[in-house]
Amino acid sequence: MAKHETPLLDELESGPWPSFVTDIKRQAEKSPQCWDILGQLELSFKERITHWKHGGIVGVFGYGGGIVGRYSDMPKRFPGVEHFHTVRLAQPASKYYSTKHLRDICDLWEKYGSGMTNMHGSTGDIVMLGCRTEALEPFFYDLTHNLQQDLGGSGSNLRTPANCLGQSRCEWACYDTEECCHHLTMHYQDEIHRPAFPYKFKFKFSGCPNDCVAAIARSDVAVIGTWRDNIRIDQAAVKEYIAGNVPPNGGAHAGRDWGKFDIQKEVIALCPTECMWMEGGELKIDDAECTRCMHCLNVMPRALRPGAEQGASVCVGAKAPILDGAQFATLIVPFMKVSADNEFEELIEFIEKIWDWWMEDGKNRERVGETMQRVGLPTFIKVMGLEPIPQHVKEPRSNPYVFWQEEEVEGGWDRDVEAFRARHAA
């Protein structure tokens, strides 16, 4: 039976959609502290102010992340949420787990916490909502000893790395995202569990430019699979698509009659760089112009495949809108071999070069993308020891001044001005 009157929240149950209010009421029958979530939220709706206090010193011994302190500022009125800490669990690579494991986690959370979860948080973690401080250590002990499950990242730590299904399920994956994510997770245990940086830092691994984990929009280092030779074309399969013998998009849009497949309209005309055409009954691609939008491969997966020389593009600096608005990652390395054969050495070296610079030059609470924006891409590229390439250029420059470095000027700053003026009158 409801502990608090919640007329405003009840409105949220009246629509056609699933309601978190209904979910919390259902959970409150088992975990009475959940009634106080509803009571406190109802009060916040009325007063238009939050009654959560966010952050604190809570954690588990040896770790500096994975727990986010949360308290009610009205503990006498809502004792069930006096402490209501969030616990982040590291999700397995590609989020593969057995239903038994999920049930075990849920049972453990009903024992020690509110039983409420968020599957999954935007970083990918399994998020457990609502735990008292004194229950954190026993929960962590059972979690690690009985379920062999670790905490994820929070605070100024490396956050739990995330990856797409990769080569386990997907024919487009250009490198083994699961192996890469797992390897880097193990390699950087200290950075995941203890603060290391001026602010949070995220990796995400996508096997192809479809970027199913949205690495380019959400991670400080986005490793996105690509190829550097040509898209592999099976011309016989192209003809089968044109003849209507193979459904486009793997039959994904088969629920409605869209008419006969039109390769010109549905593929060639939609190519953003206009690098495709039909010639003598064959599909042609000017691969040098391909921008890896993946549209043609998505529409005709049986006819088109990524090239055979595969690796990843590495983009840096995406973030959600916290201070400065949302920002996509910037392409820094167009092609990098990403291989377990050398234990991802090249990628690790690249990441640590960024860290060394950002730890020194980044301001407090400044994501690496914001530091890059502040110092400018030319400076960042120089720091990384890279040669500028056309893909680094966003637009033709509008500033008429050129600022030379001393080493770029013949004779440096100490050259003989008189001799120069003899040839070039002021």
Added chain:
Amino acid sequence: MALSIEELKAAILKKAETAPKPQLYIKDFYTCDPEAKPRVVKNAANDLVKEGKMMFWSSGSTTMYAMKNRIKDEEGAGGVN
């Protein structure tokens, strides 16, 4: 010349005790030894937490460091009613 790890830890503790603000970012400790790499300072500060001499305070998105006796403890802060 860079400080030894023990000297660096002592400098970090001194800064944590005397700084006007009780909670400090990791970058605030870089000045304890300007010659030390940020990673060395970070490891020293995290060691001090492991030794129980300092504590982490985390908002969830950022982590700060503080002496135990100076830190703002939400559990001791009480509520509005």
